[in-house]
Amino acid sequence: MRRRMMIVAVWLLLVLIGGSPLGAAEPAKSEALSSWNDGAGKKSIVDFVTRVTREGGPDYVKPEERIATFDHDGTLWAEQPMYFQIAFAMDRVRALAPKHPQWKTKQPFKAVLDRDIKALAALGETGFLKIMAATHTGITTDDFAKIVADWLATARHPRFDRPYTELVYQPMLELLSFLRANGFKTFIVSGGGVEFMRVFTERVYGISPEQVVGSSGVVRFQLRPDGKPVLLKDSKIEFVDDGPGKPVGINRFIGRRPIFAFGNSDGDQQMLQWTAAGSGARFMGLVHHTDAEREWAYDRKSSVGRLDKALDEANAKGWTVANMKTDWKRVFAFESQ
Amino acid sequence: MRRRMMIVAVWLLLVLIGGSPLGAAEPAKSEALSSWNDGAGKKSIVDFVTRVTREGGPDYVKPEERIATFDHDGTLWAEQPMYFQIAFAMDRVRALAPKHPQWKTKQPFKAVLDRDIKALAALGETGFLKIMAATHTGITTDDFAKIVADWLATARHPRFDRPYTELVYQPMLELLSFLRANGFKTFIVSGGGVEFMRVFTERVYGISPEQVVGSSGVVRFQLRPDGKPVLLKDSKIEFVDDGPGKPVGINRFIGRRPIFAFGNSDGDQQMLQWTAAGSGARFMGLVHHTDAEREWAYDRKSSVGRLDKALDEANAKGWTVANMKTDWKRVFAFESQ
Numbered sequence: 001m002r003r004r005m006m007i008v009a010v011w012l013l014l015v016l017i018g019g020s021p022l023g024a025a026e027p028a029k030s031e032a033l034s035s036w037n038d039g040a041g042k043k044s045i046v047d048f049v050t051r052v053t054r055e056g057g058p059d060y061v062k063p064e065e066r067i068a069t070f071d072h073d074g075t076l077w078a079e080q081p082m083y084f085q086i087a088f089a090m091d092r093v094r095a096l097a098p099k100h101p102q103w104k105t106k107q108p109f110k111a112v113l114d115r116d117i118k119a120l121a122a123l124g125e126t127g128f129l130k131i132m133a134a135t136h137t138g139i140t141t142d143d144f145a146k147i148v149a150d151w152l153a154t155a156r157h158p159r160f161d162r163p164y165t166e167l168v169y170q171p172m173l174e175l176l177s178f179l180r181a182n183g184f185k186t187f188i189v190s191g192g193g194v195e196f197m198r199v200f201t202e203r204v205y206g207i208s209p210e211q212v213v214g215s216s217g218v219v220r221f222q223l224r225p226d227g228k229p230v231l232l233k234d235s236k237i238e239f240v241d242d243g244p245g246k247p248v249g250i251n252r253f254i255g256r257r258p259i260f261a262f263g264n265s266d267g268d269q270q271m272l273q274w275t276a277a278g279s280g281a282r283f284m285g286l287v288h289h290t291d292a293e294r295e296w297a298y299d300r301k302s303s304v305g306r307l308d309k310a311l312d313e314a315n316a317k318g319w320t321v322a323n324m325k326t327d328w329k330r331v332f333a334f335e336s337q
Numbered sequence: 338m339r340r341r342m343m344i345v346a347v348w349l350l351l352v353l354i355g356g357s358p359l360g361a362a363e364p365a366k367s368e369a370l371s372s373w374n375d376g377a378g379k380k381s382i383v384d385f386v387t388r389v390t391r392e393g394g395p396d397y398v399k400p401e402e403r404i405a406t407f408d409h410d411g412t413l414w415a416e417q418p419m420y421f422q423i424a425f426a427m428d429r430v431r432a433l434a435p436k437h438p439q440w441k442t443k444q445p446f447k448a449v450l451d452r453d454i455k456a457l458a459a460l461g462e463t464g465f466l467k468i469m470a471a472t473h474t475g476i477t478t479d480d481f482a483k484i485v486a487d488w489l490a491t492a493r494h495p496r497f498d499r500p501y502t503e504l505v506y507q508p509m510l511e512l513l514s515f516l517r518a519n520g521f522k523t524f525i526v527s528g529g530g531v532e533f534m535r536v537f538t539e540r541v542y543g544i545s546p547e548q549v550v551g552s553s554g555v556v557r558f559q560l561r562p563d564g565k566p567v568l569l570k571d572s573k574i575e576f577v578d579d580g581p582g583k584p585v586g587i588n589r590f591i592g593r594r595p596i597f598a599f600g601n602s603d604g605d606q607q608m609l610q611w612t613a614a615g616s617g618a619r620f621m622g623l624v625h626h627t628d629a630e631r632e633w634a635y636d637r638k639s640s641v642g643r644l645d646k647a648l649d650e651a652n653a654k655g656w657t658v659a660n661m662k663t664d665w666k667r668v669f670a671f672e673s674q
Contacts, residue, residue, distance in 0.1 A: 064545060141588055185547075198592045208401060209592030210522075210547065219588055221581035221607055229610045231588050244558035251478055251556055251568050253590060255535045255546030270558055273566045 032178040034329070035171040041285075041327035044320040045175065048283040052259065053182050059281040061259055063183035068260035069250060069271060070172070072190035072197060072214075074305040075264045075287050076205060078167040080296045081158065082304060085196050086128075088151050092135035100134075109134070133235040137217060141195060141231040148199040162334065165204050169287070170333045171322075175262075176205055184260065189213045189250055191242035191267055195233070213253040215241045242267045247274035259283065269310040272319065284319035286310060291325040294335070369515040371666070372508040378622075378664035381657045382512065385620040389596065390519050396618040398596055400520035405597035406587060406608060407509070409527030409534060409551075411642040412601045412624050413542060415504040417633045418495065419641060422533050423465075425488050429472035437471075446471070470572040474554060478532060478568040485536040499671065502541050506624075507670045508659075512599075513542055521597065526550045526587055528579035528604055532570070550590040552578045579604045584611035596620065606647040609656065621656035623647060628662040631672070 036042040051059040052066065073079040093103070093112040103109035108127030111119040120127060136144065157164055176186050188197060188207055194214030201207040218234040241249040247270050250258065261268070261275040264287040272284040288307065289298050300308040314321050324331065373379040388396040389403065410416040430440070430449040440446035445464030448456040457464060473481065494501055513523050525544055527534060531551030538544040555571040578586040584607050587595065598605070598612040601624040609621040625644065626635050637645040651658050661668065 064539065187547075194589070194592065202401065210524075210590060212592065216589060219585050221584045221611070223607075223610070229584065229607065229614050231584060231611075247558045247566065247568060248556050252531070252553060253547060255531065255549065270560075270566065273560065274558070274568075277566050 032181065033171070033174050035174055037327055037329050039327055041320055041322040045178075045283070045285075048260070048281060049179065049182050052281050061280060065256065065259065066179075066182070066184040067187065067254060067256050067258040068179050068184045068262075069187045069189040069213075069254070069258040069275070070176070070261075071246075071263040071265070071268045071271070072188050072192050074289065075262055075268070076168060076172050076176075076188070077164070078157075078169075078295060079305050080298070083192070084157075084164045084167075085192050087155065087164070088148065088196070089131050089135045091151060091155060092147070093131060096135070129237075136193065136196075137233045137235040139233055141219060141233060144195055144233055145199050148196055152200055160332075160334075165200055166334055167332065168204055169328070170330055170335075171328045172262075172287075173205065173333075176207070179260065180206070185211065187211045187213060187250075187254060187258075189241065189246050189261075189271060191215055191240065191245075193217075194241075213241055213249045215239060215245075244270045246271035250274065261285070262287070263310065264289065265305040265307050266310045267305075269313060272310065272313070276317070276319075284314070284317075286314050286319065286321050288321050288323050290323050291328075291331065294331045295324060297325075369518065370508065370511050372511055374664055374666050376664055378657055378659040382515075382620070382622075385597070385618060386516065386519050389618050398617060402593065402596065403516075403519070403521040404524065404591060404593050404595040405516050405521045405599075406524045406526040406550075406591070406595040406612070407513070407598075408600040408602070408605045408608070409525050409529050411626065412599055412605070413505060413509050413513075413525070414501070415494075415506075415632060416642050417635070420529070421494075421501045421504075422529050424492065424501070425485065425533070426468050426472045428488060428492060429484070430468060433472070466574075473530065473533075474570045474572040476570055478556060478570060481532055481570055482536050485533055489537055497669075497671075502537055503671055504669065505541055506665070507667055507672075508665045509599075509624075510542065510670075513544070516597065517543070522548065524548045524550060524587075524591060524595075526578065526583050526598075526608060528552055528577065528582075530554075531578075550578055550586045552576060552582075581607045583608035587611065598622070599624070600647065601626065602642040602644050603647045604642075606650060609647065609650070613654070613656075621651070621654075623651050623656065623658050625658050625660050627660050628665075628668065631668045632661060634662075 033042055033045065051057060052061040054060055070076055073083050077084070090112050093109055097103050097113055103113060108120060108123045108130055111123065112131065152163060152165055155164060156162060157167055160167065179186055186207055188201060188211065190197060192214050194212055194216050197214055198209040198212050201212050202209065216238045218236040218238045220232045220234055221229060222232055223229050239245065239249065246268065250271065257278045258275045259278065259281065260283040261271050262285040263271060276282050276284050286307065289296050291297060298305065299311060300306065370379055370382065388394060389398040391397055407413055410420050427449050430446055434440050434450055440450060445457060445460045445467050448460065449468065489500060489502055492501060493499060494504055497504065516523055523544055525534060525538060525548065529551050531549055531553050534551055535546040535549050538549050539546065553575045555573040555575045557569045557571055558566060559569055560566050576582065576586065583605065587608065594615045595612045596615065596618065597620040598608050599622040600608060613619050613621050623644065626633050628634060635642065636648060637643065
C-alpha cells in the first residue's frame, strides 16, 4: 500500500513538473538573479540557460554536459588590495615570526613584518615563493586546513572591516544557484591554492571540494611511526592553474569541456577560448571591475587581476562583459543590511 | 492549482520516504545487491551503509561526506591476462606500425608486433614507457578519446571474446548503485590513465569524468594558427596514481577523505590506510580473486594485481575481503544470458 502511494506521488510529481527535474520544460527563471539589473548581461545569461535547457530545442544540452567553470579571485569574491590568499600568507608570516627571530632581518620576511609593501613588491616572484613556502608547506594537509579555517574566522578585510568570506559577489552567488537549479554542475577554476579554497567553498558557494580546481604544491604520503598516515605539503610547485594552465586543469580535473565559463582577467582568457571552441551553444563571460565606490575600478593597467587582452577578445567576439557598475544592483550582500 | 497539486505531491513523497531522499530513514535495501551471496561480505556492506545513513544515529554521516572510492583494474573490471589499457596500447602499436616501418626491427615495438610476450617482459618498464609514449602522446586529448572509443567498440577480450567493457563485475556495479542510492558519491581512483578511463566510465559505471582520478601525462594548451585551441598530450609523466599516490590523488582531486574504499591489490593499500585513519565509521574492502573458473585466481605471487601486504593488513585489521568464489553469485552480467 505504502509502495503504491509512493508510486502515485512520484508519478504526480513527474507529471506536474513535466518531465525530469533537471530537464525542466519551463523556461529558466530569471527572478533568481535579483541582484542583476535588467540589461544585456542578465539577458545573455538567461537566454543561454533557457536555450540549453529546453528539451527538444536545437541548443539542448544534456544535464551531465552542463559544466560551468568560474574563476575565483575577482570573479566570485574581491581581489583588492591584494589576493586574499596573499593576505593570509602575510598574516601567517606575522603569526610564525616569534618562532623565526631571524626573519626580522631577512627578506622577504622583514618586508612583511615591517609592512613594507614597496620592498616586498621589489622582491618579486622570488620573494613571493619564499613566503608561500614558509607559510603553506612543511605541514600536513589537515593542519593546513585548520589554520586556514581559523584565519578566515578571525581576519578582516582592511577596507570593509569584515571577514574575507563576506567579500563574495551577491550577483555571482545568485548566478551559481541559478545554474545549479537548471541542472548545471558548477566548478571553481582558479589560480589560487586548491587546499586554501576548499576550506570554505562549500559553505560560501555551495561548491564541494571535488568541484574546485586550483594551483597546488606537491603532497607526499607518509606513514608515521605510530602507524598514522598523513599527507605532507611539500614546497615543490606541482601545478599552476592560471592562463594556459586553466584549460589543462579543466581537462585534468573535470575531464569535460565547459559550456559556460566566467572570469575577470587575462588569466582567464585561455579558459574562455577553450570553452568557446566547443560545439553547440556556449557562454563566455567576464566581470569588469568598474565600480570604485562599491568595490574597485581597474582593468588594463592593474597589477592584480589585469584585464586587457581578454577584454579585447571579449569585445571582438561578443562575449558577455558584466559591467559591475551598471549590471549589478548590489555587489555585496552586506550592502543591503 | 497546479502549484498546490505540486506541493501536495512533494509533501506526500517526503512523508512516504520519511525525510529527505538522501538521508532516508528506512534501512539500506540489501536486495539491491542481488549478485552477492548472503554472507560476511554482503553483510558488512549493508551494515555499514545502514549505520552511516541512519539520521540521528551515532554513526550518521552527512551526504556530502559520503565519499566512496574504488580502484578500477581488478576491482571494477578484470585485469587478466594483462591490464586492458596495455592491450589497448599493444593493439595501437599494431595499428600504427605501417606508418613506422622501423618498428619491425626495433624494440620494444618488434616484440609487440611479433606477439613475443617473453621478450616484451624482458624489456621491463623502459619498454613499457616507450610503448605508452608512442601510443598515448603527441596527439590532442580529443583525438585520443576518439581512438579509445573506437578501440572499445571493436576490440575483444582474448578469453571471453567479448568487448572489454563487458568484463565489469556485476556485484560491483550493484554496489556502486547501492551506494549512490544511499547518497554516496562514487569515485574511481586508479593507476590507469585518467583520459583512457573517462571515455567509458559514465556509460559503464555511471561515474562522470570528474569523479575519475587516475594517472596522467603532462598536457599542454596550444592555440593553433587558425585560432583553434587544443590540448596536446606530452610524453612526460605527470602523476602516478598508485600506491602512496592514491591518497595523494584523492587529496588533489576529491579534497575529502573517503569513508568507504574498495581495492584488490597492494597498490590500494595506502588508499585503504588513508580511509581507515579518518574519524567515525569506515569501510575498507578488497576483492580477492579466487575463482579460476568464472574469472581468475591469483594473489600473492601475481605480477598483475598482486595482493599480498594489503591482504595481511586486511586480515589483521578486520577489513572486508570479498571472496569472489563464495561471495559473488555471479561475476559478469553475461553469465546469466
